[in-house]
Amino acid sequence: MKPSLLLTAAILGTAALAGWLQHRAAATGLAERDQLRAEVARLGIDPDWLTAQATPGTLTPWKSAAVIAKADATAALAARQATVRAIAREIIAFAKEQKEQQKSGTQMDAAAKKRAMAVFEKLMDLKEADFAILLDEVRSDPSLPAQTKGELIGMSVMMLAQQNPRSALQLVLNSKDLLKDNPGMSYMAGMAIGRLAETDPAAAFAWMEEHKDSGFVNDMARQQALAGLAKADPERALRNILDQKDSPDDEKNRFGSARFAGSIAQGANRDSLLAALRKVTADPPAPGTEKKVESLRDSVLAGIGSQLVSGGFDTAAPWLESSTLTPQEKSKVLNGVTGGLYSTDPTPWLGWMQQNLPADQLDEHTNGIIRQWTQRDYNAVGTWLNTQPTGPAKDAATLSFAETLIPHEPEAAQRWIDTLPAGEKKDRLLEQLQKKPEPKPEQ
Amino acid sequence: MSSKTLLLPLAAFIGSAAFLTWQHFTQDPVRQQATLFRETIHAVTTHRAATQAKAAAASRSGDDGQAKADPAASGARPVIDLKEMATLMAGMQNGTMPDMKAVLKLQKTILELSSDELSALITEAGQLELPPGQRDNLVMMLIQGLGESDPQAAVMAAAAFMKSASGTPVHMIGFTMRNAFSSWAKKDLTGALTWFDGAVAAGQFESTALSDVNQEQTQMISSVLKTLWVKDPAAARERILALPEKERTVVLASANGFEADAASQKEFSELVRGVLPAKEQAGALQQLAQRVYSKDSLDGVSKFFSTIEATPEERATLVAGVAETSFQQRTWGNGAEKPNLENTTKLRSWLAQENAATAETTLGKSIASTSNGYGNYSPANALALVTELHSAQPSDDLLVSFLDQAKPESNKEALQALAARISDPVARDAALAKLAEPAKP
Numbered sequence: 078m079k080p081s082l083l084l085t086a087a088i089l090g091t092a093a094l095a096g097w098l099q100h101r102a103a104a105t106g107l108a109e110r111d112q113l114r115a116e117v118a119r120l121g122i123d124p125d126w127l128t129a130q131a132t133p134g135t136l137t138p139w140k141s142a143a144v145i146a147k148a149d150a151t152a153a154l155a156a157r158q159a160t161v162r163a164i165a166r167e168i169i170a171f172a173k174e175q176k177e178q179q180k181s182g183t184q185m186d187a188a189a190k191k192r193a194m195a196v197f198e199k200l201m202d203l204k205e206a207d208f209a210i211l212l213d214e215v216r217s218d219p220s221l222p223a224q225t226k227g228e229l230i231g232m233s234v235m236m237l238a239q240q241n242p243r244s245a246l247q248l249v250l251n252s253k254d255l256l257k258d259n260p261g262m263s264y265m266a267g268m269a270i271g272r273l274a275e276t277d278p279a280a281a282f283a284w285m286e287e288h289k290d291s292g293f294v295n296d297m298a299r300q301q302a303l304a305g306l307a308k309a310d311p312e313r314a315l316r317n318i319l320d321q322k323d324s325p326d327d328e329k330n331r332f333g334s335a336r337f338a339g340s341i342a343q344g345a346n347r348d349s350l351l352a353a354l355r356k357v358t359a360d361p362p363a364p365g366t367e368k369k370v371e372s373l374r375d376s377v378l379a380g381i382g383s384q385l386v387s388g389g390f391d392t393a394a395p396w397l398e399s400s401t402l403t404p405q406e407k408s409k410v411l412n413g414v415t416g417g418l419y420s421t422d423p424t425p426w427l428g429w430m431q432q433n434l435p436a437d438q439l440d441e442h443t444n445g446i447i448r449q450w451t452q453r454d455y456n457a458v459g460t461w462l463n464t465q466p467t468g469p470a471k472d473a474a475t476l477s478f479a480e481t482l483i484p485h486e487p488e489a490a491q492r493w494i495d496t497l498p499a500g501e502k503k504d505r506l507l508e509q510l511q512k513k514p515e516p517k518p519e520q
Numbered sequence: 521m522s523s524k525t526l527l528l529p530l531a532a533f534i535g536s537a538a539f540l541t542w543q544h545f546t547q548d549p550v551r552q553q554a555t556l557f558r559e560t561i562h563a564v565t566t567h568r569a570a571t572q573a574k575a576a577a578a579s580r581s582g583d584d585g586q587a588k589a590d591p592a593a594s595g596a597r598p599v600i601d602l603k604e605m606a607t608l609m610a611g612m613q614n615g616t617m618p619d620m621k622a623v624l625k626l627q628k629t630i631l632e633l634s635s636d637e638l639s640a641l642i643t644e645a646g647q648l649e650l651p652p653g654q655r656d657n658l659v660m661m662l663i664q665g666l667g668e669s670d671p672q673a674a675v676m677a678a679a680a681f682m683k684s685a686s687g688t689p690v691h692m693i694g695f696t697m698r699n700a701f702s703s704w705a706k707k708d709l710t711g712a713l714t715w716f717d718g719a720v721a722a723g724q725f726e727s728t729a730l731s732d733v734n735q736e737q738t739q740m741i742s743s744v745l746k747t748l749w750v751k752d753p754a755a756a757r758e759r760i761l762a763l764p765e766k767e768r769t770v771v772l773a774s775a776n777g778f779e780a781d782a783a784s785q786k787e788f789s790e791l792v793r794g795v796l797p798a799k800e801q802a803g804a805l806q807q808l809a810q811r812v813y814s815k816d817s818l819d820g821v822s823k824f825f826s827t828i829e830a831t832p833e834e835r836a837t838l839v840a841g842v843a844e845t846s847f848q849q850r851t852w853g854n855g856a857e858k859p860n861l862e863n864t865t866k867l868r869s870w871l872a873q874e875n876a877a878t879a880e881t882t883l884g885k886s887i888a889s890t891s892n893g894y895g896n897y898s899p900a901n902a903l904a905l906v907t908e909l910h911s912a913q914p915s916d917d918l919l920v921s922f923l924d925q926a927k928p929e930s931n932k933e934a935l936q937a938l939a940a941r942i943s944d945p946v947a948r949d950a951a952l953a954k955l956a957e958p959a960k961p
Binding site: 081084088091095102110113117127141144148149186201235236390421451452453 | 610650
């Protein structure tokens with residue numbers, strides 16, 4: 078018996094020793110595995126994801142490429158976030174500097190402007206995902222005044238709206254506490270809405286409806302939205318304007334939108350807007366809406382007229398001549414032209430009107446132009462009149478000119494009145510000259 | 521030993537072997553993971569080292585190439601396409617979202633150009649075949665850029681353009697010119713004024729407008745008045761006295777910088793009282809009062825009245841102007857709350873403190889005129905606010921002055937209801953009668 082017990086004890090003892098050594102080795106192996114696991118995580122790879130990719134066995138070359146790609150992406154993201162945080166801090170530091178400068182009343186010198194542009198450039202290079210980091214840095218800086226925070230976020234909204242207007246609008250909502258007193262916020266929100274309306278009008282209007290009480294959806298924002306919508310779907314934009322509920326406060330802004338839409342429509346957009354206007358106003362208006370429809374038509378056409386002026390006579394004239402405008406439409410467009418000529422040389426327009434408008438419409442459009450031109454540069458008007466052929470058109474222009482001259486230059490007015498043929502209108506002017514009213518206060 | 525005695529050792533051996541084998545194989549996953557992790561770490565670190573080495577090598581050779589390829593790096597000036605610039609600026613004018621990157625690039629380019637380069641560009645831009653508005657805006661932007669580094673050259677360029685431009689240049693060119701002139705005067709007042717006097721004599725600022733006031737000329741003087749005043753008050757006074765009376769008022773009303781501190785405010789008021797007839801003085805002081813308000817709020821204006829020892833008549837005029845400005849600015853936002861009962865009540869209290877006799881009338885007028893303007897403060901908002909104000913502190917003057925200015929086509933019934941709350945029967949009937957009149961075209 079004894080020998081077997083001794084042998085058993087020896088075997089068990091040896092096994093116990095081996096087991097203990099193996100256990101120690103296992104503990105070491107576990108520790109090493111955990112270290113390696115942490116290192117893998119530090120490289121930007123999720124260890125659980127890795128073991129799921131590569132079990133059973135070790136890393137094959139194909140899976141190695143996938144792992145490397147993932148590590149690179151994680152590292153790139155971390156690097157990008159670090160870069161954006163640094164940019165955010167630079168922008169914030171610059172904003173603080175500017176506030177101090179404003180307080181001291183000093184102007185920005187050229188070097189400061191260059192720095193400002195460098196900062197703006199970095200802001201503009203930010204991608205959509207970066208703005209969350211910028212916002213985080215801005216919000217978490219306790220030394221930044223709330224107003225400055227709002228201004229920085231407002232700028233971010235503008236930048237982001239160019240890339241993704243939906244995200245920009247979300248940023249607006251997320252930052253409402255800081256933006257509510259920013260004077261330009263409605264304008265920026267409006268631009269983002271307008272941008273969205275260009276590609277997804279339904280979403281733009283749904284956003285405005287959902288957030289109409291947010292404080293950002295004011296008339297300016299609606300105007301921007303309608304302008305954006307008018308580019309994408311002019312008929313819908315015009316129907317939207319017509320369908321809005323009546324309110325005296327809304328009216329001036331609603332047709333401001335229509336005029337605005339007309340004023341930015343160029344080229345093919347203009348033709349589409351015109352076609353849409355005709356379609357929308359073609360049906361007999363519902364009782365009580367005649368004035369609204371007429372206002373819509375007038376506003377859009379006037380807007381088109383003002384845009385024709387800013388685009389230059391050389392491009393406007395061919396369009397006017399080739400377009401299918403009815404005489405009434407043309408007249409309304411020319412009303413907009415008159416309004417747009419306040420600081421532009423009107424002579425080509427006057428010449429065009431004299432050649433293309435019937436006599437009974439000529440005075441209606443040229444009188445206003447002559448009057449405002451006279452206020453601005455009466456010598457030039459006189460010079461122009463001297464080049465005009467004798468006739469009713471020249472007489473009508475002379476009448477407007479002389480009437481405008483009377484309060485300021487009565488002697489010159491007298492000389493021009495003397496060139497007019499005898500008649501009621503000449504007599505009326507002579508009577509005015511006798512009375513010589515005080516000039517109207519300057520605008 | 522017999523086989524019986526070997527049974528126990530054999531069992532122990534088998535059991536031990538099984539246990540050790542089991543123990544070994546439970547560690548397999550750990551070893552496999554460790555191996556996997558080790559291989560991954562090796563693969564990623566090797567890859568990164570190789571990438572970094574490549575990038576470093578590329579960067580070294582890239583720097584040489586960059587200097588050759590990139591005009592900016594090599595010191596060559598960027599090519600300026602003026603027509604492209606004009607088109608970009610035209611896009612900015614149409615009210616839709618501008619291409620911010622392009623705008624910034626444009627501004628950077630302008631800042632990098634030398635004074636001579638900009639002057640040459642301005643001349644070139646002035647001759648471009650463009651719609652006048654586009655041409656003028658382009659020239660204005662270039663002049664603004666030139667004014668940053670060389671205001672004297674900017675003034676010269678603007679003056680030359682205004683002389684040679686076909687058609688009447690936009691008035692903003694004049695604004696840009698004045699800014700540059702002001703900057704020039706701060707650097708070299710004598711030089712700037714010598715040029716100005718010569719330009720006036722040569723007819724540069726001859727006005728073709730039907731007006732008793734030469735706006736361009738007066739605004740130019742305004743832009744440097746503070747600078748001149750600081751250096752030589754007697755010369756400043758003499759220059760103003762040399763102007764026709766109406767132009768003196770315009771010059772003084774437009775001059776800024778005097779709101780900076782109490783001493784400047786006092787000096788300005790003495791200047792105004794010294795060169796203007798009594799009936800024009802309040803008008804000239806009005807703009808200063810509004811600038812003081814913008815800078816220092818209502819309390820600042822109260823101090824301003826004390827500083828300049830405002831007469832009761834001046835105070836009445838100035839208070840009305842400041843009230844209107846204050847109310848209007850709230851409707852713009854500007855970092856302040858929109859008008860509400862609380863902040864308007866503060867304004868109301870201030871008005872009562874500064875000029876009790878006309879406080880309520882002034883308030884009613886300010887609210888009405890703001891809502892009649894082109895801003896975004898609606899007549900409905902104005903009506904609601906006046907109703908609240910009256911409920912808080914009944915005032916016939918408030919209602920009468922508001923109703924007198926409010927446009928009846930906006931919500932006539934509500935205005936009539938408000939008019940019905942006027943306690944004085946004569947005033948009430950007059951207000952209601954006015955509201956009953958047909959709307960004027």
